[in-house]
Structure formats: structure tokens, C-alpha cells
Amino acid sequence: MSELQYHVDGDLVPASAATVSVDDRGFRYGDGAFETLRAYGGTIFEWDAHAERLERTCEHLHLEHGCSRADLRARMDETLAANDLVDAYVRLSITRGVQPGKLTPQPEVDPTVVVYVKPLPRGGLEGESVWDGPATVETVETRRIPDAALPAAAKTHNYLNGILARTELSPDADEALLCDLEGRVAEGATSNLCFVVDGELHTPTLEGPVLPGITRRVVLELAADADISTHEGWYEPADVRTADEAFLTNTTWELRPVASIDGHAIGGGPVTSLLAERFDERVEAESYSNN
Template sequence: MSSEVRYHVDGDLVPADEATVSVDDRGFRYGDAAFETLRAYGGTIFAWRTHLERLERTCEILSLDHGLSADELRTRVDETLAANDLADAYVRLSISRGVQPGKLTPQPAVDPTVVVYVTPLPRGGLEGEPVWDGPATVETVETRRIPDEAIPAAAKTHNYLNGILARAELGSDSDEALMCDLDGRLTEGATSNLWFVRDGTLHTPSTDGPILPGITRAAVLELAREAGIPVQEGRYEPGDLLEADEAFLTNRTWEVRPITTLDGEPIGGGPVTEQLSRLYDERVEESCYR
């Protein structure tokens, strides 16, 4: 990475310490913005098209017509990576509604604020190393996942208060907060999707509930089915997870991360977790490094 970190802000590459947005920006005032967390592997954005489609779905939910083409957005991402001499990186692409009059009601005319932020991450794929220090220590928390009827879970927005409150409950040694819905059924982590294995079958909470349809989640589902691993999406109680043979979390940064304990009870990874982690690495290797 170059000595002077540069971010992309509204079409310009600027030094990180000069990368600012207005205090009147609706993304700052209200969390009125969409974003995607991306991984660059070997200079290639993994699953770019899928991320772009989800970003557009979020903008549609927000009624945010930003007016930028897919090529324009991709160019800003690529320019930011190049300016920082990064091939393997965390990338965050954000689009807010920009500055508007100080009213809660959004205006139809949008001058969007677009920011690309990058930071280095280790190489991925078959020769890569996990970005995490070890398997995840997980706690179930009292904070409930916001129901779809209030805020659609499929919208990936700047408003992360739900996850922040969940993480604020964690003890100092825990890595992730596991949330339930209003009926007490398992949903997901504050920033991750949940998986567990019981009697050889892979289970994950269904997106019929208030669950973000993670892109890593979709990739793992596809890999499991291709490998002939039985998969079930459903509604589960916390006790179902405690009875699991193995369990793990997924998100774009962690990829596949085993759960070592849940509320102090050991679970751990296992052969299915290891197989899916290897298959995921192979997919990244084939897509980005070859």
C-alpha cells in the first residue's frame, strides 16, 4: 500500500486525512445511504456483479436514484485500489442521498455522495490466510433483529444501530453477537450469517425472516449443493444451535469462520465447515488469481 492512503470522494481521489463529507449529508444525519463491503483478491473484485445487484436493490428500497452507471462505480473502485497500490483489500463502496434541506422527507432530486474506502487485507484463495485470529466466540444477546415490516433486512444501509446495540452487549472476549427475531428464533450475527451442521445436514436461517441475504451466504449455499451436502433453510430456536455438531459464520471479510463457543458452550468447526472453507478458497482462487 502506498505511504499516503487515498480515498475516492465524489469523483476525486483525496488523501485520507482530507476525505470528508458535509455534516448536512443525509448519510451522516440519518443513515440514509446504501453500501457494499467488497473483497479485492489479486486486484479483482470478487462477485462484483452480485454486489452491484444488491446495491441497486438497496437503492431501490431507499428510493435513491443516484444516476451512476455500473461502469462509473467500478471505475472509482479500481482507481482507489490502484492509487493505493493494493491488490488484496477490504473495499467499502457507499452511496448517500447527499446534502438536502434539513427535513426527514427525502427529495426526489439527488446529488449523491459516493465514497470508496480501502484498507489492505491478506491474500485470499488457496494460498491465503484468514483475517481473523481464531474461531469466533459468540454470544446470544437481548437485542432483537428489526423485523422486515419495520426496516427491510435486504437493505444494506448505513443505519447499523441494530447491530451496534447488539455488539454493545458483548463481553470483552466475544467476537460476534447472535440476534433472534421478535419470536425468539435465530436470525444472524450483527455482521454475519449463521450456519450449523447436525447429523450431516447443513442448516441456515431462512431469508423469509429478518436476515440480510449475504453474498458469501449465497456462495456457500451454492458450493454446498454442488458438493452434495444436504442443505436446509428454516426457522430455528437457540437450542437447535447448541445441539449442533459444528457451526460457523460467514461474511465477506471473514469468509467462513468456525464458531468455537456459543454462550460459553463449545461447538467448534468440523469436516463440513472445513470442506466448505476449502471450496470457497478454491472458488476465490479460480475467479481471481488464475
């Protein structure tokens, strides 16, 4: 495969030449917003939901970048086309750009906008998983940053919270489970958590420090359509360890069953399997049915 092309500030450039300034605020301070997306069959899945979350993040950051939703979509489509990719990982980043080297942001913004892509297997009913097996999860000491300190709904370039959580993991663990300051379950370092008890689906409430995941929302919609009772609430780690089933959600993993949490075997099950099948059907219908 030829060298990938990235989209940097309006131009397609080879990956080896894709650079941003060391004075960019995204590099200096993590002062930027991003979205991780999936392209299925050349279509950005759940683009409107991702765009809305990106807009909310920028509102939290008081980042008025001036790029329209249509412009951002066009940059992603151009990047996919330039790389001849129809099934891909896509990352869209917007920072406040280069400003004088002080913490206080300036009102005038010349944003840095980057689209990064790489191939990912086809999704839908004929798709392949991008992970090797169920996830091994460990609860870590690092706590999720409270919403009052850094808005949980903001998907920013500053991922130190998740990085520190991942550094605590055993070598064979796949994901860190973070709790809030009161010890209640929040989310994974890069994922939302769902678990099943007596056939009913549970997931930590967005009233806590939980990122409103796009895949999480889709799963809750699919559960409602399948007449599966759902609960968004406050849970202790022990509630998850004794669950009948558990799985993680994010854009890349989609629905990933949990093999164990803190050494307690859990695994998938009928609810996880049904929701994964319904998710694949939705991807198929929205992204591949007209191809």
C-alpha cells in the same frame, strides 16, 4: 506505506482530507446504502452479486443516484490502483447527499459516493485468515429489526441494531447472535450463521429478518456442488447450541468457525473445513488463476 487514497465524489484524495458535509443525509439520518467487498488479486470478488444487492437497497430507499454499475466499478478499480493494492477490503457507500435539513427526502439527488480501501491478506489457496481464531458467539437480548419496519435485504448506513447488539457482548466475545421478535435465530451483527447437524447444513431462512449475504449465497452453492444437503429454515437458539459444527460468513471473515455459542462448545468440523476449502478454490480460480 504512504497515506491511503480514498475516492470521494469522483476525486481521489488523501485519507486525511477525505470528508463529507455535516449536512449529508448519510450523516444526519443514515440515509445511504453501502457494500463491503473484497479485492483478491486486484479483482472485486462477486461484484455482480454485490452490485445487484446495492441496487436493491437503493430501490428500498427510493434512492435514484444516477451512477451506473460500470461507473461504480471504475471508481473502485481506480482507488485500488491509486493505492497499489491487489488484496484489499473495499467499502462502497452512496448517500442521498446534501439536502435541506428535514426528514422528507427531496426527489432531486446529488449523491455522495465514497470508496474506502485498506489492505487485507491474500485470499485463495495461499491466503491468510483475517481473524485470529474461531469466534466466540453470544445470543443477545437485542432483537433483529423486523422486515416490515426496515427491509432486512437493505444494507443501509443505519447499523444501530448491530451496534446495540455488540454492546451486550462479554469482553472476550467476538459476535452477537440476534433473534427475531419471536425468539428465532436470525443472524449475527455483521454476519450470517450456518450450522451442521448430522452432516447437513442449516441456515436461517431469508423469509425472516436476515440480510442475504453474498458469502452465505456462495457457501450454499458450494454445498450443493459438494452434494451436502442444505436447509433454510426457522431455528431456535437451542438448535444451534447443540449443533455438531457452526460457522459465520461475511465478506471479510469468509467462513469463520464458531468456537462456542453461549458457553456451549461447538467448533468446526469436516463440513466446515470442506466448504472453506471449496471457497478458497473458488477465490483462487476466479481471482488468481490468470495472474
